[in-house]
Each structure stands twice: as C-alpha cells, then as structure tokens.
Amino acid sequence: MELGNFCDRAPASGPAAGLLILPHFFLHACPANFFWEPYFGNSKVFDLPFPFRTGCNFCRVEQTWLGSKDCSKKILLILDDVWIDIDKKWEPFYNCLKNGRCGSKILVTTRNELVARMMNSNDSIPVGQLPYEENWLLFEKIAFFKRPPNDYKNLEEIGSEIVRKCKGLPLATVTIGSLLRFKGSKEQWQHVLDSELWKLENVQKGLLTPLMLSYNDLPPMVKQCFIYCSIFLKDYEYMSKNQLIDFWMAQGYLGLEKNGENKEIIGKEYFDHLMTRSLLQENKPCSYKMHDIVHDFAQFLGNNECLSVEVHGVEDPITNSSHDKVRHLMLTVDGVGPSFPESTYRLKWLRIEKLVNLRRLQFETFDRALLYMPKRVEKLTGLRRLSEFVIPGGGDHDNKACSFEGLENLNRLEGSLTVRGLGNLTDVSDGKLTNVFKNKEKLDRLHLEFYKSEEEERLGEDDELILKTLQLPPNLENLLISRYRGNTVPSTNWMTLTKLEVLTLRACSNCKHLHHLGNLPFLELLDLTAMSSVKKVDDDFWGVESETSSSSSLCVHFPKLTHFNFWDTREWEEWDCKVEEFMPCLAILSIVRCPKLKALPDGLLQRATLKQLDFSESPILTERYNKETGEDWPKISHIPYIEIDGISVQDEQ
Incomplete structure (x- = not known):
C-alpha cells in the first residue's frame, strides 16, 4: 500500500483555526474514489486522534474502523494537531492502514516539527503568518456576520487595526472576531483594540488552550527558558541563539541537570525545543523573533517578572505599578544624554546592590562611547x-x-x-x-x-x-590585533598558542616584519589588512631567511594555513617566496586594494591545493593575469575558481 504522508506544520499557536476551512475544502475537492470521513481533534489530550478515547490503541481502532470500510476506495485520513513524536506508537497504526487502497493519503497538521520529520514526509509545508488581506477576509466573515451595512462602515477602521494587532495569526483573528461578533458599539470595539489580549476573558480562553499545549509539551527546564525570552522587547527581530544561551546560562537554567555536559550544548538543545514547536521563529539568518501573541503568553506565564524598557530622554520609563514583580530587567539606554532611571531602585525584587554573582556583563556601544571600566569591576x-x-x-x-x-x-x-x-x-x-x-x-x-x-x-x-x-590565553583560537604601532610583532611567546586557528592584523601601520608566525602549528586563516608600511614581502619579512642555512630549512612554514587575505596595503610592491615548504595547504588567496603590487609568487600559484584566487582594485595584477590578454594568465589558468575585480572569470568547481 502506498501512503503519501502529507505533513502540514502549522504556526506556533496551532492549526485550530484551520478546522473552519479543512472540512469544507475536502468535501468539495476530494476525488470521488476516495473514502471520506473526517476525524478531527487534539491528539495531545487523548494521545489519539479525537474520537478514539483513552484506553484504545491505534491498532484496535483501525481494525474496527478502517477494517469495516469499503477497501475498494482510497482512504483520506486527516489527523489534526498531532503531538505524538514516538516512532513505536505510530508503527502499529501504520500497519493497520494497509487495508486501504494504493494511493491513500494522510494529511497531518502539527506544531511540532519532530512529528513531520518522524513521518518522513517529502511534502512538508511550513505555514507562515497570514498576509493582512487574507487575515482581514477571515476576520470580516466572522466579526461582520449578518451585520447591517451601517455597522460595517462604522467599525471597519477599528476592525482593521484589530486585525493588524493579530499579526497574521489566524487563531487570534478567529478568537477576537468571535468575541466582537456580538459587540455592536464602536466603544466596545475600541475597548478590545486598546486592551491587552490576556485581560479579555474570552480571548484568553481561546488563545490559552492551544498555546498551553505547546508549553506543556516542553521539558521542565525548557519552560523556564521560554518564559525568560519575554525579557526582549515585543517585535524585537534580532534575537541571537548564542545571546539567548548566554542569558539562560547566567540564570542557571542550564546547570541543574546533565552534570558534566557542556552547558552550551544543553542550551542549543533547549533552543531547538522552542524552534521545533514554533515558539521561536527564524527571522533572518542567525536571528530569531517571537510572535507578539507568543510574547504576551510568555509574560502571562511569568507573571510579568521579565521587563524590557528603552530610555530615550530624561523621562522615567518605569512608572507602571504592574512592574512591582519584575525580577529580570533589560534596560536599553539610547545615546549619551539619558541617565540610569532612578525608578529601577524601587523594583524591590530586582537585586542590583550586590553583584558578586554576576555572570554576564555586556556593553553594546558604538564609536567608543564607553570611556572606562568602573572601579571594583x-x-x-x-x-x-x-x-x-x-x-x-x-x-x-x-x-x-x-x-x-x-x-x-x-x-x-x-x-x-x-x-x-x-x-x-x-x-x-x-x-x-x-x-x-x-x-x-x-x-x-x-x-x-x-x-x-x-x-x-x-x-x-x-x-x-x-x-x-x-x-x-593558552587556549586562544582567534586573535585580532588592531592599531598596533610596533615595527614587528614579537611573536616568540606565541609559540605556546597551539590552538590558534585565526589571526588578524588590522591597521598596524608601522609593522614591517612578521617573524615566526609561520611556526604557529594550527593556524588556518591569516588576515593582514592596512599594513601601510609594508613594501616588500619576502623570506625576511616572515623571518625565515636566516634559517635556510641550517637544518631548519626543512621546516614547514604555515603548515595548516588554508586561507590567506592581504588587503588595503597600498605601498606593497614586491612579493617573493623562495622557501619551498611555505603554505603547503593554501586553498584560498585574496588580494584587495594593493595597487602597486606587481606580481604573485609563482611558487604559491603552482600549489595543487589552491582552489580559489581573487584580487580586486589592484590594476597591475588585473592586467598581468587578464584571461584574454594577460602575459601570466597561463600561470593561474589551472585554478578552479578565479575572480577579478568582483567578476568571476573562471568557475570549474
């Protein structure tokens, strides 16, 4: 029997609103040779699709239900809001579906991404937020049902604002629309618009049930982490995974179980729990957000213990008596003028006098706004x-x-x-x-x-x-040095940095020598930028010329280096490389804004490991290695990927 598992992963607040549409759609769109009998319900509550009560199991249900049907027709089975993500519970259920005709289908909606993965579906459809226009049509059909035209005219503008407040969440739209359906006055609609959703009794009940299912499905420690996410401002779109994990770690949420396991690994597991249940959403690459209503729900669960405020001027932003229970505060001071709000000291549950146990201190400053570290840090x-x-x-x-x-x-x-x-x-x-x-x-x-x-x-x-x-630090992996004025980098004491993988020297304007860097055993990326005193790069520049007369001539310099960048070095004219064992693993070479550089070393260009070469704003190199007219194009033509002045001239990867 062929079963096409069609998994529909619904938004964070659940697919309950979809029940208004699914039956109607399939009753009219289902082919005639399908056996159609809709079964909806919450499988988290009963551990089974809705009509199957506690005490039944999948196999016995299917033997009595599907087994008694006409097997000459295909079966279309719809399971709504599924939460069971354990393979062993689904296996007997799958076996019982063999009574159906080949080509039978299963449509599943779920808020748990693990369910969709478990079913091995090739047709998983992530459902995002509804566009405003579609959300308005849904709201309009419910809230304005059988209303006279005058009501529509008077209430349309407020209704439009209410729909925007729902932020594309159908469940919120249906719940609030149902509430307003029986409220006729403009004042009543305005009250709903101005109110916090969780203070409206009917709205609270409508939204709380599906969201609470998502929340209750979380492991106990992850529940604390979810509530703590409400410390970010509503509509904050740049939530970072690492930032969140750092905050959880500072609160001790990651250290109460799994003794000995890396806390960052535990934090990533907790983060994945929130993502797979759509309680957090990816906004942009490497940044995440929380839907407004999910944010309100987290604050509701946390009893408003988390607060985030912005200070823009002299006016004190913390005046509301509802802030008396605040234990966690994110304070954003905008610019130099605003001062620390005195009302912060009135938050009796916010301990700001004794900071001996402080674990994280982060300053998000621009243009060197922070002038010094206060005493006793x-x-x-x-x-x-x-x-x-x-x-x-x-x-x-x-x-x-x-x-x-x-x-x-x-x-x-x-x-x-x-x-x-x-x-x-x-x-x-x-x-x-x-x-x-x-x-x-x-x-x-x-x-x-x-x-x-x-x-x-x-x-x-x-x-x-x-x-x-x-x-x-002995375990340093990434080192950046900027605005250094020395003539050379005294790197002899760096030979203990056996884990250093990335080294960047930026705007070291007087530096003319980089002795001994080639001895760093695990360096993979070297980035040299704005070395304005460099005119010639040769063995003496790297400090290897005097070594060639001894047995050290057999040493490998930069043995693991794969990526080398040399940028913004405008006085650089010559690059000579006589040492044979030099950057033997080099794969990527990038030269940018080096207008006086005459040529690249033939020895480096002949490396079989070199897979990518790019140079730009370096006119002499552009002319010398031009694919059509350059005299030295044959020296680089074997490199799979070549980019010159931002244009790919060869791509054989």
Whole structure:
C-alpha cells in the first residue's frame, strides 16, 4: 500500500483555526474514489486522534474502523494537531492502514516539527503568518456576520487595526472576531483594540488552550527558558541563539541537570525545543523573533517578572505599578544624554546592590562611547562573559576606573573579549601585565586594540613591549590585533598558542616584519589588512631567511594555513617566496586594494591545493593575469575558481 504522508506544520499557536476551512475544502475537492470521513481533534489530550478515547490503541481502532470500510476506495485520513513524536506508537497504526487502497493519503497538521520529520514526509509545508488581506477576509466573515451595512462602515477602521494587532495569526483573528461578533458599539470595539489580549476573558480562553499545549509539551527546564525570552522587547527581530544561551546560562537554567555536559550544548538543545514547536521563529539568518501573541503568553506565564524598557530622554520609563514583580530587567539606554532611571531602585525584587554573582556583563556601544571600566569591576570574580574592557586615557577617568591589571582577577571569563585602549597604558616596564591573560583558560577569542585617547603620537616601542609582556590565553583560537604601532610583532611567546586557528592584523601601520608566525602549528586563516608600511614581502619579512642555512630549512612554514587575505596595503610592491615548504595547504588567496603590487609568487600559484584566487582594485595584477590578454594568465589558468575585480572569470568547481 502506498501512503503519501502529507505533513502540514502549522504556526506556533496551532492549526485550530484551520478546522473552519479543512472540512469544507475536502468535501468539495476530494476525488470521488476516495473514502471520506473526517476525524478531527487534539491528539495531545487523548494521545489519539479525537474520537478514539483513552484506553484504545491505534491498532484496535483501525481494525474496527478502517477494517469495516469499503477497501475498494482510497482512504483520506486527516489527523489534526498531532503531538505524538514516538516512532513505536505510530508503527502499529501504520500497519493497520494497509487495508486501504494504493494511493491513500494522510494529511497531518502539527506544531511540532519532530512529528513531520518522524513521518518522513517529502511534502512538508511550513505555514507562515497570514498576509493582512487574507487575515482581514477571515476576520470580516466572522466579526461582520449578518451585520447591517451601517455597522460595517462604522467599525471597519477599528476592525482593521484589530486585525493588524493579530499579526497574521489566524487563531487570534478567529478568537477576537468571535468575541466582537456580538459587540455592536464602536466603544466596545475600541475597548478590545486598546486592551491587552490576556485581560479579555474570552480571548484568553481561546488563545490559552492551544498555546498551553505547546508549553506543556516542553521539558521542565525548557519552560523556564521560554518564559525568560519575554525579557526582549515585543517585535524585537534580532534575537541571537548564542545571546539567548548566554542569558539562560547566567540564570542557571542550564546547570541543574546533565552534570558534566557542556552547558552550551544543553542550551542549543533547549533552543531547538522552542524552534521545533514554533515558539521561536527564524527571522533572518542567525536571528530569531517571537510572535507578539507568543510574547504576551510568555509574560502571562511569568507573571510579568521579565521587563524590557528603552530610555530615550530624561523621562522615567518605569512608572507602571504592574512592574512591582519584575525580577529580570533589560534596560536599553539610547545615546549619551539619558541617565540610569532612578525608578529601577524601587523594583524591590530586582537585586542590583550586590553583584558578586554576576555572570554576564555586556556593553553594546558604538564609536567608543564607553570611556572606562568602573572601579571594583575586578571584584566580579564570577563573571563568565565580558564583552569589552576599556583602559582609560587619563583625565578624571583614572580616579574612577578599574586598572588593566585588575582584569587579572577575572579568570573565569570564557568566549570572546575585546580590550580597547592599550595605547593608553603608561607603565609597562615592570612586568605587571604578564599575568593579565595567563590563567584565562576558557577565553578562546581575543581582540587587542591599541587605541590611544589623546591625539599625540605614541612610541611604537611601548606597543612592542606590551605585546611582548602579555602572556596570551593558552587556549586562544582567534586573535585580532588592531592599531598596533610596533615595527614587528614579537611573536616568540606565541609559540605556546597551539590552538590558534585565526589571526588578524588590522591597521598596524608601522609593522614591517612578521617573524615566526609561520611556526604557529594550527593556524588556518591569516588576515593582514592596512599594513601601510609594508613594501616588500619576502623570506625576511616572515623571518625565515636566516634559517635556510641550517637544518631548519626543512621546516614547514604555515603548515595548516588554508586561507590567506592581504588587503588595503597600498605601498606593497614586491612579493617573493623562495622557501619551498611555505603554505603547503593554501586553498584560498585574496588580494584587495594593493595597487602597486606587481606580481604573485609563482611558487604559491603552482600549489595543487589552491582552489580559489581573487584580487580586486589592484590594476597591475588585473592586467598581468587578464584571461584574454594577460602575459601570466597561463600561470593561474589551472585554478578552479578565479575572480577579478568582483567578476568571476573562471568557475570549474
């Protein structure tokens, strides 16, 4: 028997509204040779499709129901709002469907993506939000049913706003439309428009039941995570998976079970639970959102303990008495003028005096708005995540600021950290900086910015001494150094960075040598940008020329490097490579805005591993390697993918 599993995954708030349409559609569209008998209901409540009561099992039901039907016709079986995602429960049910004629179909609606996957359907249709026009037609048929024309004219404008408030969710449209069907005055409709949905009794009942099914299907710990999502502003479209997991981790939601398992892995599992049940929706690549009504539902469940407010001026935004129960606050201060709202201190359940257990401190600033780190930040020894640490540039800030050495106490930091203002350091010669990063074993991404607040020129020797003194985190995987003024990178102490995979040097304007970088054993990507003092890149530039006379000539330089970028180096003229064992695994080479560079090294171009070459805004290279007229086109013609000035001239991948 051939069964075409046709899985329809409905939106987050469930497909209940679809029941108004499904029977009518199939009664008129179903072919004559199909046996049609609709069965609808909630399989989560009964653990079976609706008419099958508790105590029955799929197999016995099908033997008595399907087995008694005329098997000369095909069977069209509709199971609505299915939640059972356990294969063993479905297997006997499938076996009983063999009584149907070949070509029988099953239509399933579900809010759990795992159900659709389990059924191995090739025709899964994700159902998104209804466009406004279609939502209005649905609302119009219900709310204006048998109303006189004058009512339509008086109520149409308010009705339109109510439909927009439903945000494309048919369930909300049907529920509110049914409520308004028996309300005739404009004042009554305006009251519904102005009210919070969960304060309208009939609306609450209509929306609560299907949403509660989604919520109750979550594991206990994931329920807390779902409620906490309401800390974001309604309509917030840039919710990040990693950001959410960090927040959950800071609340301790990921550490109460599965001892010993990586908390980030647990967080991703919890996130997937919310996604597969459509309680979160993908908005753009790598960003997510929560439907307004689902957001209201999360706040309703959390008893308004989560609050997000924006401060735009001097007016205090926290004045509503309903905020008395707030325990979690996301405060967004817009610009430099607004101050911290004093009403925050009146939130008696929000503990802001003792922060010794603070785990995450993130600053989302632009154009270096953060001028220094306040004193006693070094006392926050429980911090796991710190977005940036700013070293002040003198003036009155020094008396208020935490010193750079204070960062040494925060050894539980993990993930990524940006340190700005290294150029402001004045006392770097006594070794006080040695241990700032040394014991931060969980820090794997680091950005060191040698920015100086005051305009006067600083000495490159100071920057070199800072970089030489710092012992970088031992498990570092990604390192970015910017605005460094030294003549060379004293990288001898970097040889302990055995896990470093990505290295970026940006706007290092005085740097002329990059000695010993080729000895980094696992470096995969090297990105050099705006190296304005570089004129020639050769073995001396990499610090390998003096080694060629000894047994070290057999050493492999950049043994794992696959991707090399050299951008915005406008004085660079020559590139010479005499060492044989140099970048043996190179796969991608990118040269951008190097207008004086005359040619690329033949040895690199002949690498069998090289799969992609692109260069742009480098006119000499463009002429030399032109596919039609370039004298050196034969030297690169074997490379599968070549892009010149943004145009693909060869694609044989």
